[in-house]
Amino acid sequence: MVVAVKIALILGSVYLVMGMIFAIFFLSRGIEKMDTAAHGSGFGFRMIILPGTIALWPVLLKKWMNIKKIRHDKTAS
C-alpha cells in the first residue's frame, strides 16, 4: 500500500512538473495560435487559466499539435 501510494505520488509530481514546463510555452506562445479569442488577452486571464493548464496539459498539447499539423498541411498544399 505504502509503495503504491509513493509511486502514485511520484507519477503525479512528474505529471505536474511537465504541466508547469508546458504552461510556460503554452501561455507565452501557444495559446494565441490555438484560440483566436485569446489574442491580446492580458496577464490576469493567463494567470486564471494557469492552474488548469498545468492540470490538463495533455489535452491542450494535443489540440495545439493538431492545429500546427492542420496549418502545416495547408501550407504544403
Next chain:
Amino acid sequence: MSAGYTAVGWNRQKKLYDWFIFGFCVLYLISFILVTACINPDYTFETVLIRSTSTLAVLLLHVILSIGPLARMNKKFLPLLYNRRHLGVTMFCIAAVHGVFSIIQFHALGHVNPFVSLFTSNTNFFSLSGFPFQSLGFFALIIFFLMAVTSHDFWLHNLSPKVWKTLHMFVYLAYCLIVMHVMLGVIQYETHPVFVLLIAAGSLWLISLHLIVGRREIKKDNEKFGLANEGFVAVCDAGEFEEGRAKIFCIDEERIAVYKHENKLYAIHNVCKHQGGPLGEGKIIDGCITCPWHGYQYLPNNGQSPPPFTEKVSTYDVRVEDMKVWVNPKPFAEGTERPGAVIN
C-alpha cells in the same frame, strides 16, 4: 458574452454578487469561531478553522446544487445562476483551506510524507466506524479543483461544451463523496447527531428538488402534438404568446423555442451554445434572444449572435394560420435566415 477573453468580465451585478458571497463567508467564519470559542473554549484554533471551513463549504455546496433546479422552478432565482461559477470557485477555495489544514493537523507532524500518511495511516476500508473518511474528502477536493480551474469560458471553448459539461457533472459524484466524508467522519469524532441530521436534511432537500424539476421536464418533453400537416405540427394558439417571450415545444425529441418579436413568431433551437442554457426561458433584449443563464444573445430571424460574436443555433420554420401556430421540427443549418410568421 465576449469576443475575446478577459480574466473576469466584471459588471455591477457580478461585483454585488461577489461582495455578498465574500461578506457572507467572512460573517459565517467569524460567527462560527466566536460560537465555538464560547461553547468549546478548549478547542485549538486549527480545529475551529478546520470545522468552520468544512461546514461553510458544505453549506455553499448545497446552495450551488440548489440554484439550478430552483432557477428552473422560478425565474426569480436566475440572478443566482448567472454568476454561479464564482460561488463554485469560492466553495473550492474554502474546501481547500479545510483540506490543507486537515492534512497539516493530522498528517504533517510525523516523519511520513503527509500524502502517504493520508492514504496509509488508516486502512480500515471494511469498517464503517473506522473507515478512512479523509481520503473521500481528498478525492472530492480533486473534483472541485478540476471544476474550479476549468470554470473560465476558455475551457468551455477548448474542451468543447459536451466535455466541459460532463466534467462539471462530476459535482454530483463529489457531493456523494462529501456526504460519505461527513457521515463517516462524524461517526468517528462526534457524539452529537446534529451534523448527521443536517447533512441528511441537505441531501433530502437536494434529491427532492432535482426529482420535482426532473418530473416537470419529463412531463413537458412528453407533451403530444396531435395535428400535423406537410411536416408542420400544430403547437398552440398565437394568442398565447407574450411579446418578447417564448414558449418551448419538444417535437421529435428536440426542444424548440418559439419567440414572439414585433408581432412575428420565430423558432430557434432551445439550447444555448455557451453552456446549454434554455434559450426559450430567456427574453428579447435589444432585439436579441437572450439566454437566461449568462446573457448570450442570438438574433431571432437567423439564430446568429450579433457581430463580432460567432455563435449560431439552428432555426425552424413557423406558420400562423387562423391564429393556430404551426412549427416544422426539421432544423435549418445553424444561422440560417428565416422570415418569421406574422400574427394576423
